[in-house]
Amino acid sequence: MPTATLEPxxxxxxxxxxxxxxxxxxxxxxxxxxxxDADAIHRRVRSTQPDISLQxxxxxLGALTDAGxxxxxxxxxxxxxxERRIGDNHHxxxxxxxxxxxxxxxxxxxAPCLTPAPPAPLPGTGTGTGAGTGDVAGFRITTxxxxxxxxxxxxxxxxxxxxxxxxxx
Amino acid sequence: MPTATLEPxxxxxxxxxxxxxxxxxxxxxxxxxxxxDADAIHRRVRSTQPDISLQxxxxxLGALTDAGxxxxxxxxxxxxxxERRIGDNHHxxxxxxxxxxxxxxxxxxxAPCLTPAPPAPLPGTGTGTGAGTGDVAGFRITTxxxxxxxxxxxxxxxxxxxxxxxxxx
DNA sequence: GCACTTGTTGTGAGTGATTCATAATAAGGA
DNA sequence: TCCTTATTATGAATCACTCACAACAAGTGC
Ligand SMILES: [Mn+2]
Ligand SMILES: [Mn+2]
Ligand SMILES: [Zn+2]
Ligand SMILES: [Zn+2]
Numbered sequence: 001m002p003t004a005t006l007e008p009x010x011x012x013x014x015x016x017x018x019x020x021x022x023x024x025x026x027x028x029x030x031x032x033x034x035x036x037d038a039d040a041i042h043r044r045v046r047s048t049q050p051d052i053s054l055q056x057x058x059x060x061l062g063a064l065t066d067a068g069x070x071x072x073x074x075x076x077x078x079x080x081x082x083e084r085r086i087g088d089n090h091h092x093x094x095x096x097x098x099x100x101x102x103x104x105x106x107x108x109x110x111a112p113c114l115t116p117a118p119p120a121p122l123p124g125t126g127t128g129t130g131a132g133t134g135d136v137a138g139f140r141i142t143t144x145x146x147x148x149x150x151x152x153x154x155x156x157x158x159x160x161x162x163x164x165x166x167x168x169x
Numbered sequence: 170m171p172t173a174t175l176e177p178x179x180x181x182x183x184x185x186x187x188x189x190x191x192x193x194x195x196x197x198x199x200x201x202x203x204x205x206d207a208d209a210i211h212r213r214v215r216s217t218q219p220d221i222s223l224q225x226x227x228x229x230l231g232a233l234t235d236a237g238x239x240x241x242x243x244x245x246x247x248x249x250x251x252e253r254r255i256g257d258n259h260h261x262x263x264x265x266x267x268x269x270x271x272x273x274x275x276x277x278x279x280a281p282c283l284t285p286a287p288p289a290p291l292p293g294t295g296t297g298t299g300a301g302t303g304d305v306a307g308f309r310i311t312t313x314x315x316x317x318x319x320x321x322x323x324x325x326x327x328x329x330x331x332x333x334x335x336x337x338x
Numbered sequence: 339g340c341a342c343t344t345g346t347t348g349t350g351a352g353t354g355a356t357t358c359a360t361a362a363t364a365a366g367g368a
Numbered sequence: 369t370c371c372t373t374a375t376t377a378t379g380a381a382t383c384a385c386t387c388a389c390a391a392c393a394a395g396t397g398c
Contacts, residue, residue: 018395
């Protein structure tokens with residue numbers, strides 16, 4: 001038995017979950033394909049567990065995400081994507097051409113982006129309640145999610161054509 | 170450009186689209202319910218056009234969004250929401266308890282996350298339609314989207330119960 | 339090692355949100 | 369008013385995901 005890695009199985013156990021081959025396989029797959037969606041993970045896992053169903057992958061992803069072992073992001077217009085990089089609220093740059101996702105470190109560090117405090121009252125459509133200072137419109141903010149949209153290096157060099165929305169193959 | 174000053178019919182025409190009662194109704198509905206989803210808009214529009222179908226509302230919303238007359242946001246775990254406030258890339262605070270959405274002025278210069286760690290900062294991401302151009306990890310960034318997650322004032326004062334995830338009915 | 343309990347997985351059906359295909363309709367110009 | 373063509377109406381279909389429940393297996397105790 002390869003006991004070299006103290007992580008996957010132990011982290012699952014530490015979360016109070018049972019260690020199953022499916023969970024190990026999903027974690028292992030994500031090791032090599034960060035920001036993959038459920039379908040891509042399923043295809044990858046199938047190479048070692050040909051009979052695992054997509055639904056089971058969903059269940060595993062949900063359990064691991066709830067346990068805090070995975071992070072799920074849900075970019076607009078894309079199925080949910082999963083990654084093992086957790087604990088830091090890092091952000092993402094997403095290519096509008098091909099959907100590629102790239103990690104972006106937050107400039108602030110580990111408890112980032114929790115002090116938005118817009119200086120001016122909200123001029124929104126009729127909801128200009130000048131909320132208290134320090135939070136946003138009276139909201140108690142716990143997370144700030146930042147998504148940068150643009151063109152990845154590859155798509156910048158393509159003509160204004162339609163690069164196929166390739167996933168991790 | 171002053172989209173707010175144009176009559177709905179004029180702005181539709183100016184976009185090169187035909188002025189229809191359905192489009193006027195959808196724009197009118199959103200006047201009073203910013204950040205509504207397709208279903209809520211459909212219910213509202215039905216009060217004046219009882220026979221309009223949800224699918225037609227989707228078509229109208231798509232056309233108006235493509236024309237730049239509406240902005241669509243797609244918060245995680247929520248159906249798409251639409252608003253008439255366009256032209257400024259403002260951000261949103263969303264309540265994890267009840268799903269309420271609140272406009273937040275772009276925090277350029279205040280929220281640290283708009284200045285990513287890698288090379289250049291993002292100029293004009295907020296005040297200019299997100300037309301600014303930055304560079305993150307080789308990406309040519311055109312828009313920075315910020316979502317603040319937390320509890321709205323109402324949900325802060327509720328016990329640990331789960332307020333119904335409903336909104337303007 | 340063997341059984342037992344219970345968390346997990348496998349399977350199929352079901353759901354919500356949105357899109358597609360196509361016929362019917364109506365907006366806007368001639 | 370007529371005509372062309374954009375737009376809407378309708379139903380079916382798709383996508384991503386969830387649910388219900390039976391079959392299974394991880395971890396515990398003997
Ligand atoms: Mn990431
Ligand atoms: Mn808004
Ligand atoms: Zn790309
Ligand atoms: Zn709330």
